[in-house]
Amino acid sequence: MSQFLSNCSVDALATAAQSLKEGSLVTFPTETVYGLGADATNTKAVARIYEVKGRPTDHPLIVHIADLKYLKQWISNIPEYAIALARKFWPGPMTLILQRSELAKDFLTGGQETVGIRIPDNSLALGLLEAFHNLGGAGIAAPSANRFGQVSPTTAEAVQEELGNYLSDTDLVLDGGPSVVGVESTIIDCTGQLPKILRPGAITIEMIEEVSGLKVSDSTDKKSDVFKQEDIRVSGSLENHYAPKAKVFLDQQPVDGSGFIALESIITPDGVIRLAAPESVQEFARVLYSALREGDHQGLSSIYIDQPSGDGLAIAIRDRLSRSAKGR
Numbered sequence: 346m347s348q349f350l351s352n353c354s355v356d357a358l359a360t361a362a363q364s365l366k367e368g369s370l371v372t373f374p375t376e377t378v379y380g381l382g383a384d385a386t387n388t389k390a391v392a393r394i395y396e397v398k399g400r401p402t403d404h405p406l407i408v409h410i411a412d413l414k415y416l417k418q419w420i421s422n423i424p425e426y427a428i429a430l431a432r433k434f435w436p437g438p439m440t441l442i443l444q445r446s447e448l449a450k451d452f453l454t455g456g457q458e459t460v461g462i463r464i465p466d467n468s469l470a471l472g473l474l475e476a477f478h479n480l481g482g483a484g485i486a487a488p489s490a491n492r493f494g495q496v497s498p499t500t501a502e503a504v505q506e507e508l509g510n511y512l513s514d515t516d517l518v519l520d521g522g523p524s525v526v527g528v529e530s531t532i533i534d535c536t537g538q539l540p541k542i543l544r545p546g547a548i549t550i551e552m553i554e555e556v557s558g559l560k561v562s563d564s565t566d567k568k569s570d571v572f573k574q575e576d577i578r579v580s581g582s583l584e585n586h587y588a589p590k591a592k593v594f595l596d597q598q599p600v601d602g603s604g605f606i607a608l609e610s611i612i613t614p615d616g617v618i619r620l621a622a623p624e625s626v627q628e629f630a631r632v633l634y635s636a637l638r639e640g641d642h643q644g645l646s647s648i649y650i651d652q653p654s655g656d657g658l659a660i661a662i663r664d665r666l667s668r669s670a671k672g673r
């Protein structure tokens with residue numbers, strides 16, 4: 346059983362950074378979802394991430410850093426457009442895939458020649474990262490803090506529920522309240538001449554095109570021919586992912602006794618259990634994963650979801666929901 350820290354003072358963050366340095370795991374909040382962190386240069390600690398998550402070892406991890414000045418050591422090359430994106434959107438819900446340096450070892454990248462990097466926009470995460478860098482740490486590897494294939498946690502309680510049985514007593518769970526974005530970061534492959542979205546998120550295609558001045562391809566768009574076999578290594582792009590225990594049905598008439606999630610403007614059909622009624626697409630993203638978890642807590646066998654329409658964050662929501670609906 347891990348230790349649960351809900352009052353994260355500077356001292357607590359220094360202690361957590363020290364634990365990371367000693368090879369323990371520390372789960373921490375970010376603005377997207379909670380992460381399961383380890384020293385990204387420590388092969389044993391990173392191996393424990395895969396064990397605790399139950400994730401195949403060829404699925405690469407994202408390295409989190411506190412500031413742009415820690416980027417250079419991780420990469421061997423960066424195109425101009427990626428520098429522009431980093432300056433504009435970091436700290437923020439965006440992961441850049443770049444050519445790796447020697448520091449990013451196979452045990453971190455799943456043997457790929459690229460590495461994913463992100464500066465999260467959450468004061469507790471940044472405080473932890475700063476404290477870790479102060480101890481000489483290069484970066485914190487962190488996937489979402491859920492078991493493989495399941496719904497990402499957006500609260501410390503959800504982390505505890507997902508991973509509590511798998512963490513050891515030297516590991517720490519940091520509590521920073523609910524994540525404000527609620528869906529995972531946009532992943533942008535920056536190894537080609539043009540940026541390519543591997544996973545949609547709160548940094549949208551329009552935002553990327555505006556800042557880069559380039560045409561962006563979206564490999565998550567099934568109609569697009571850029572979705573190649575190698576992208577399957579992005580485990581979040583596997584078809585059955587983000588799945589609760591309940592069966593998820595999209596845009597269908599709900600049956601009696603099932604859970605229901607839709608925008609507030611949509612009336613609750615008779616006989617269903619309303620799990621969330623968000624007022625906006627932003628709120629939809631923020632509450633979605635906790636609403637799915639709530640459905641599981643209530644032991645519901647099915648959850649019906651009316652998906653938000655439109656572009657932007659709604660694309661990320663529909664991306665995750667289409668995978669949730671494929672089940673486990």
Ligand code: TXA
Nearest residue numbers: 377380405406459460461488489529530578579580581
């Ligand atoms: O919002 C987020 O990105 C959260 C928070 C904790 O930062 N992290 C997260 O990590 O969602 P994870 O591991 O659950 O999802 C990251 C995805 C995985 O599907 C992984 O395969 C992909 O990013 N990825 C990481 N490095 C990659 C690389 N070098 N090339 C291609 N895909 C990569």
Ligand code: MG
Nearest residue numbers: 488489497581
């Ligand atoms: Mg994940």
